[in-house]
Structures are given as C-alpha cells and as structure tokens.
Amino acid sequence: MNILIIGSGGREHALAWKIAQSPRASAIYCSPGNAGIAEVATCIGLDTGDHAAVIAFCRDMNIGLVVIGPEAPLVAGLADDLARAGIRHFGPSKAAAQLEGSKGFTKDLCREFAIPTGAYGRFTDAAAAKAYLAGRPMPIVVKADGLAAGKGVVIANDADEACAAIDACFGGAFGQAGAEVVIEDYLDGEEASFFALVDGRTAVPLAAAQDHKRVGDGDTGPNTGGMGAYSPAPVMTDRMIERTMEEIIKPTVAGMAARGMPFKGVLFAGLMITAKGPELIEYNVRFGDPECQVLMMRLESDLLDALIATADGTLDNLDLAWSDDAALTVVMAARGYPGTPEKGSEIRGLDAARGIENVEVFHAGTRRDGERIVANGGRVLCVTARGLSVAEAQAHAYRAVDCIDWPEGFCRRDIGWRAVAREKP
Numbered sequence: 298m299n300i301l302i303i304g305s306g307g308r309e310h311a312l313a314w315k316i317a318q319s320p321r322a323s324a325i326y327c328s329p330g331n332a333g334i335a336e337v338a339t340c341i342g343l344d345t346g347d348h349a350a351v352i353a354f355c356r357d358m359n360i361g362l363v364v365i366g367p368e369a370p371l372v373a374g375l376a377d378d379l380a381r382a383g384i385r386h387f388g389p390s391k392a393a394a395q396l397e398g399s400k401g402f403t404k405d406l407c408r409e410f411a412i413p414t415g416a417y418g419r420f421t422d423a424a425a426a427k428a429y430l431a432g433r434p435m436p437i438v439v440k441a442d443g444l445a446a447g448k449g450v451v452i453a454n455d456a457d458e459a460c461a462a463i464d465a466c467f468g469g470a471f472g473q474a475g476a477e478v479v480i481e482d483y484l485d486g487e488e489a490s491f492f493a494l495v496d497g498r499t500a501v502p503l504a505a506a507q508d509h510k511r512v513g514d515g516d517t518g519p520n521t522g523g524m525g526a527y528s529p530a531p532v533m534t535d536r537m538i539e540r541t542m543e544e545i546i547k548p549t550v551a552g553m554a555a556r557g558m559p560f561k562g563v564l565f566a567g568l569m570i571t572a573k574g575p576e577l578i579e580y581n582v583r584f585g586d587p588e589c590q591v592l593m594m595r596l597e598s599d600l601l602d603a604l605i606a607t608a609d610g611t612l613d614n615l616d617l618a619w620s621d622d623a624a625l626t627v628v629m630a631a632r633g634y635p636g637t638p639e640k641g642s643e644i645r646g647l648d649a650a651r652g653i654e655n656v657e658v659f660h661a662g663t664r665r666d667g668e669r670i671v672a673n674g675g676r677v678l679c680v681t682a683r684g685l686s687v688a689e690a691q692a693h694a695y696r697a698v699d700c701i702d703w704p705e706g707f708c709r710r711d712i713g714w715r716a717v718a719r720e721k722p
Contacts, residue, residue: 304366307661307679308586319601333660348378372398392558396580410552417481443474486571497559499612505533506588525712527625528591594624625690626681634675642705650697687716
C-alpha cells in the first residue's frame, strides 16, 4: 500500500518511521517532510492547502491511505474533500475537528454531555469578558477560541493579568483565533496527555504521556509547543485510565455522533488530574508533538493496521500491544525559540547519537543543504530513547543529546523529572 503523510514535524517523522516498519507499507510519501523524514519516505512539494492537488497526487500515485498530521489541514476540511473523492484517510472531518479548532465548541459539548471540565464563559467582546471576571476565583485561564499555534492561552494570577490577556485577544494578537475568547476556571492538579483511536463509534485507548511545555529547566519561562515528553505517565494509573475512558472519551464519542459529526481519528485529551479525578482541559484532534514520538517508541503493534482500522470503522477488532519500557524524548530547539528562532546553523553528530542503543533522533525542523543537515525551525530535533524505567530512558536520551554538535541549539536538562523522582526508593 502506498501512503501519503501530511506534515513536516517530529510527529510526522515518528509516524513515518513506524509506518515504514509495516509489511503492508510500500511507497511512503510526505509533504513537505524534512531531512529526517527523507530517510524513510519520499518528500514532495505539494501545496497541501490545495485539496484538488492533493487528490490528484493520490490518484496518480495510487495512494491507499492519507495520514494527516497537523491540525490546520483538518480544521480546513482536507479530510472531507478526500472522503468526497473516495480516498481513504486518517483524520477527522472539518465539523469534528472543531474539538480542537474551537475551544468554546468543546466546552459546550462538555456541558451538554456532562463531561468533567472547568466552569467557563464564551465572549465576543472585551467588556462582557471583563465583567465575567467579577467574583470568579483566581488564578483564571483566558484562551483564544481558535487555533493559535499553542500560544493563545494565558493563566492569569489576578484580574489585571486577565484583562490584559482579554485585550490582547480582541486586539488581534492571535489574529482570527482571538475573535472569540473563552474564560475558564483554573484546574489544580497534575497534567497528563491521553490518546485514543476513534472510528466514529468505538474508542481504543492508546497510552498516556506527560510533556513539558515551559522552555526552561524547572518548568520556568514561556510556554512552547513542547520541550520534551515521556510515557507512560505515572499519574495515569489503570483506574485513572478507566475513569478517563468512561467519563471523558466515551461520552465525547457518543456526543459527537449524536450531533451528527462522528469523530474518526486520534483523540488527544489534555487532562488535569484533580482531587476529583480526571477533568478535561482541552482536546486536540491529532497526535501530540512531542508525545507522538514516545508513543511510537513504545508501540509494538503495526501502526498502519491501526490507522486503517480507524479509517475503516473496524476498531472493535483491534488489539494493540505496548512495550513495558518507558520512552522519553528531549526536544532540541534553535536559539531564539520560542520567539524568533535562528535558522541555517549546521547540526553535526547525528550518526553518533543514533548509534546509541534504543535511541532514535526524530527531525522536527531540519533541511538538507548538500551534505549538511541544518536547522530550519524552532523545535529542530527530538532525541528519543527507551529504557526499563524513565530514569534509564532519560539517561540514554541525554547521552545521545551530548553526541550532537550544535552550538546554536539548546534543550532542557530535566525532562521526566517528576517520573524520575517517583521512581526513587
């Protein structure tokens, strides 16, 4: 079977790497891809915003499955156009992708179907949003309703900070994504990322992970797209996974079907494990990045089989196997990130890093310049390792990081610190 993957990040490299292990995979294409993906797939320059061009390529190359990695093409309706063209694909419809594309949509769904989440309000003007703050407990969370590349969320410690965040949204700081604002109560607890495959009716749990959003050691500095992750997440016990499926995932699947927009793809629940149990912070409608990298390192089953079962509506026949090992990924970013990253610097030592047992280096923002691999983004590499424990995976990963010669890059040195602390006797 010929496969087309849409995307260019570490998530898509991990997906391509795992799909390439399937005996059912023939040619793998990726648009636009990156220097690492080019080692396991043919990178092409499709304009993925031109859905007719994507469909024409699929027909010309006899593509049996399109895997849509990022959220933007899903929110733009690429899956719908592929469906109309009769092309099998992995990823939800435009209507179902509102679970990520509109935070207000998700909060309303939670209220309608009794899914645990923080109390909230939706607003289209600053005055009403600020009036809502009166009497609300602090801290409070202010979110741009739409897609803002992970930057449209502010945890405000007081009303002044909340008002400033509201003004930023309605002042155009996040473009059209901030035309509506969601204000929600702050949830106190430990965050976790939980994933499930959904075929419109059936949901199959994948695995849980925890990521590190802040740019600096000790969870300091501004939020980023993610500076590292590990799996499994110790806070997600068997009981917590069961509760998440019963209280959050299954009601969401049933609710979306009842609304006439059945969800098909991977449902990524950002959770807060509070004193009451799991509560939903937000949904994403694609694999997390960098969480996908650690999931793919632990998955022992054929990923392509799982993606096809999701697309075909046959998940009730799927049984997935996972390694008992832990996996951990360290993101190496270009100097300047999460602001304006410096591009074009050469990265050396990748072969030495990959030579370490149980280590894979997934490329997130690279390009090939002749014989050189150079940085071409903010998050550039995801150095990923397996081990018998999180501490062992962490040691392997940082040993590989130290093999990479890239003075213009940086990383956190404490990825996995919560889990490592739990493992100590």
